[in-house]
Amino acid sequence: MQQLRRKVYMAAGYNTIAMGTGRSEFNPKKPRPGIEHYIREAGQGTLRQIGGAPHVDEGAIGNFMASRFNKQGHLAGFIPMIDEGLQFKPCTRTEGACASGALALMAGIRSVLAETAEVVLTVGVEVQNTVKAIYGADILAGAGWYQKRKNGHAYFFPGQFSDRAGAYYAKYGQERARKGMGRWFRNAVENARLCPTAQEYENKVEDLEAFYHRMKLNGETFVDNLNVLDCSKVTDGASAIAILSEEGLQRCGIPKDQAVEVVGWAQAERNITQDPPDLTELTTIKKAVAQALESAGITINDLATIELHDCFSIAGVLSVEALGFASPGEGADFIAAGHTARDGKIPINTTGGLIGWGHPTGGTGVHQAVTIWEQLTGIAGAAQIEIPKDRPYGMTINMGGDDVTVVVIVYRRAG
Amino acid sequence: MTYDERLQNVSILGAAGKMGSGILLLTVVEMMDLSLKPENKGKPFALNAIDISQEALAGLKDYLGPQVLKIAEKKMVWLRKAYDDRPDLIENSEIIDQYVRDTLSIVRRVTRVEAAYDSHLIFEAVNENKDLKIKLFSQIDQNNPYKPWFFTNTSSVPIHLLDKGANLGGRVLGFHFYNPPAVQKLAELIVTDSTLPEAKAFALDYAKNLKKVVVPSNDFAGFIGNGHFMRDALYGIHEAERLSAEMPFCEALYMVNKVTQDYLVRPMGIFQLIDYVGIDVTQFIMKVMNPFLPDEDLHSDLLDKMMEMGVRGGQFADGSQKNGFLQYEKGKPVGIFDPEKKEYVTLVTISGKCDEKLGPVPSSAINWKTAVKLRNKDEKLAAFFHDLKNSDTLGAKLAVSYGRKSNEIGCKLVTSGVAFSEEDVNTVLLTGFFHAYGPINTFFE
Structure with a gap:
């Protein structure tokens, strides 16, 4: 285990509603709140739990493409908007595509470790329903190399992961793979139904797997190897969490058992201008997971739950294999057997993940941390799973682009 | 003449009306899509939108632009392939904008019926006035060297009377869109005993490409x-x-x-x-x-x-x-x-x-x-x-x-x-x- 120079904690998480199709409040034809609304709601949600803005030393905000979705850059300037007490404090904006949120977490962790801050307010946000999905696809394609855009799919990232799914089908069998992917979708929605802020909270489909398999693949209208249920939806949302030192916990009056301790992490970057070395493997995630486990001094058998980046169901399958729960080609079987369900061997994405809870791209990394914090401290409400005493660890895996930017963090309950 | 060639020069009579503008929209999109086929690249496609009202014709662009945009947004997967040879068009939005511009450029808004003299296919959506229809068909047919086909949108006038009145020799059929044509899936197809079989075959292909449900009706006033x-x-x-x-x-x-x-x-x-x-x-x-x-x-x-x-x-x-x-x-x-x-x-x-x-x-x-x-x-x-x-x-x-x-x-x-x-x-x-x-x-x- 890597010895840290001081302990780092997270506490006081907050999620806005994951807004988009599926939520009864969502009406694309009516005016909706802007990005500042989400930042303010999430930030204030955390500030209320830590005794207010005076306790905060720094702010960090993760966001991917507000510059295009909202015609708004310079997001660090929105942190002082959350509360007058944050005015003139140092703030940073991070961007790493869909891993922007976890990069904000890493910025906060490093500040605490560097002893330049005791309390960092960390926010992740994205508001994407400002444009139709077909134009949103252009914006999100910025997570890939621009020189690949011309020959890419109309729905660029579904196209990238459709290629991965196609390679996986060819190598290991389509029927087998889709059985696991269908179960992944079912788990996502069933878990989301237990979380009031989830985009699929109100989903009422009775037989989710039958519903999934009824929807045939159609490359003429979408991508060749995925249907829309294999994909996370377009989401507006924000999450916030405080990153604290021991002193920070005391300053904010947070008992240790209401916090999680960051016990290990890894951050890895793959050359964006190169194709993935193997379409049937998430190589960067595999390396980052191994490094994070090593830094925490644990194995996957010590994990009670994981929040991983299932932007597409095939990413869920490949992540399960990258984690080492299943051998290459057997991830789908592992999922189909129910081992990743909330009552399975390793409960994954217990509030729905990106497919069930939602995927406000730049906010997802922070949302994952909030979910792990809730689960490990026992405040996840209806979504609460049992955290075994002999497996007290949680993990988040946040991915930007096609396995390009990856942040893996390992947590355990403090105190 | 092939299907594509038939649709290279088309005229719509009454193009600015409620039905005519809908037929115009569907037809110009079909023509645009044909023009994007590799074998048709570079060939001119023209659609004469003919109407007596200059004012209504001026308003057509306001109708067509947003409608073509909606259609383009729904077929982006195909459009990216169709514009594959344009390295300057990278994002979906750029391709969609180009498609809309290209489509609108096919339409020529005119008030004079003479524009139809070069067309191979004439759609008619003027008033339900048999004599007016016959007069227009006769005039065009007598001045058009290509022996064009006439598709009438009439919902009530028997087709054989138009054929006989304008002396078209079977080059006419009823292609009755429902209102609004861009939305309604139904089209009634009415042929007479003398309608050219190849015109009927073309009409069925055209309907299929437009994803219309075709119901045949006998040539009796009012049809079904x-x-x-x-x-x-x-x-x-x-x-x-x-x-x-x-x-x-x-x-x-x-x-x-x-x-x-x-x-x-x-x-x-x-x-x-x-x-x-x-x-x-x-x-x-x-x-x-x-x-x-x-x-x-x-x-x-x-x-x-x-x-x-x-x-x-x-x-x-x-x-x-x-x-x-x-x-x-x-x-x-x-x-x-x-x-x-x-x-x-x-x-x-x-x-x-x-x-x-x-x-x-x-x-x-x-x-x-x-x-x-x-x-x-x-x-x-x-x-x-x-x-x-x-x-x-x-x-x-x-x-x-x-x-x-x-x-x-x-x-x-x-x-x-x-x-x-x-x-x-x-x-x-x-x-x-x-x-x-x-x-x-x-x-x-």
């Missing part, structure tokens, strides 16, 4: 759609006139309209439908059809009276509904016309007592919006109509009689040879009128 609607409307008018012996006329109108919508589970009541089509258009089509129906009198004094009072229904240029038998606010009926006082009476002032006279609706009632989505629709409808048949209320009796009359009209279209089958009649009403069930059914036996 208006053959049913005009008689159905006339029955509704007569029912209202009959009821008006015992109540104010506006209350009778309200009750028949309500029964035809709520009790017969239709998308709108019969008087709202007449307003939608236009009182003027309904009157005109009856006038066109009537001479061909020796044993019927397809004519309504009430429609004449409404026209005399200047109450015409139909839509404004922006698509919103004009007042007719009913008064509309934001597209929803709020009043009903009192022909005696020549003014609208608000619905709330009469709905209570009228609903009371109609009596309670059986609890098994379902509304049209729900019905069309139900998987067990027929079962639910059968249960509701069974309850209606066993009810003594005025509303139930009016509805059952109406349902039977609609069934009788539908059957007569088959027995008189207008429709080829009962299924065709039902398809027209289900697809073209969005009914929840076909008129030929066993619900009201």
